Amino acid sequence: MSTANAARQKSGIVLFLFVTFATAWASWGVAILLGGPAMSPPTVIPYLLGAFGPMFGAIVIRLRRAVRRQPAPAHSVRLPLIGLLWTPVLLAVAAATVVGGALIAQQLGGPPVSLNSALTLVQMSGGPLTFVAVMLVVGPLSEEFGWRGTLHPRLRGRMGRLLTGLLLGVIWSIWHLPLFFITGTVQNAFGMFTLSGLTYLLSVIPMALLAGYGYDRAGVLGAVAIHFGGNATMSLVGVTELLPQALIVGVQAVVALLLLAVHRERKEVTTPEPAHRHPVPA
Template identity: 55%
Template sequence: MSTSYRATPATPDSRRGDLILFMAIAFVVSWASWFTAVGLGGSATSAPTAAPYLFGAFGPLIGALVIRVRRARRGEPAPEHAVPFRRKSLLWAPLMLVVASATVLSAALLAHAAGGPALSLDVAKDAVEDVGGPAAFLVGMVISGPLSEEPGWRGTAYPRMRASMGRFQVGLVLGVIWAVWHLPLFFIDGTVQNELGLATPSGVLFAVSTIPMAMLTAYAYERAGVLASIAVHFATNTTMVLLDVKEPVTQSLIIGIQGIVAVLLLATARPASKPAATALPTADGNPAPRADHTVRV
């Protein structure tokens, strides 16, 4: 006897349930790890604090993997606004990397022209040497932040939130959630957030900066998927570390420039296309629609 294996369409309840579960996993895994690091004391770059500190960054990725498995077991197609991996991603990712890095570099140059700190190659060299050289630096910058977060925030949360919100609304809401998720890092010695300080202008600006970043990575995601959003995240973080961006004036300019660029890009972007349909056989031999399962989350 032949049996049908028609894909089950996603419902608002299942999308909402996935989103809530993802947020719960992301926050529980990350905050439990980071507050363990706080309790252990010491620096984030030395044992035993380093282990829970590093593991905490993977909360969003773990949440994304859980939701991906859960969706597959239900036989549901990918969310409407999920972006499958395509070859054009290999072209868009480097382009978005340049755009994101340029927003930070231009802000640093403007800040210097206004009397702020000068750009220094020595600072960049020290940042690279402190972690063991160029290879270790690049690997660390890719894994810590871009790779550990983007499959979750953009690849999982974003398309489910877009089902009921506009681009700018998702950027605002997800940006605020992203800022709150980072809060424990302010209490771990050796982190960038701890150096900035929570109750300082720099700390507040760091929190605010997650909103334009959420919008810029969202644009990259809608254009070419998670790979492009990883490129934006990586370029922004890396350029800020190499330029040692900590001054409130420079931070403010980065927020302003990224905000303008993100708004212009999102305002002119075409809506994300729906997943392509394919056919699956059913019990009566007729084809049944199925969404493109090349989407990863």
């Protein structure tokens, strides 16, 4: 990477993070001051607005790139047709890591995995369509165009896939911190200064690795599938205790590392310069 490209990538990363954190944390700060439950008026407005922080960051970066007429980062993944085939597979993988961890916890004396609790949650959400719509918009769609579609390829221009996933996971985890202070959120229910709260913050890292793998396979759509599969299944399974929570983190970490280990790097195709048989006159 040339010095100019490296400087451009770095400035893009800094600008994206500034916009993402500023818009999300400012919105969630208002939600905290209002003090009501996350999904109740008027708190719901700044709460949901904050979830779109990464989307705002992505929009700013793309507008700047368009104005400057700059090319997309080298590691950007456009949606390939095969990505449409990968999407249900990635969705299933994410869901399986959650169910697998919860079932292992059940065998070790943890809470049982019940289909009845999942059906009750869907009914309380207003039905399957409403549940899917909410779980898809709040998180996967509001975040992935930013985290994976914008930040991921820029970090990949500076480091490998594993380090990119780990660093993005730490950043993503820190970004969630204000949610611990908003009543009615999963984070608030766990509590920041508890083992469950710490486990939640750690759980974001293997999810970042999985979502990064999904992005490499199927672009933003693949990352959305991973994010949605993980979040929706966690809600349906009703993970509230430390044992299943920790085991799900472990299963996701193992699966993510295995997938990254077997997934080959995409090779960029370059056109070699033609060799001249005779000297070209000046």
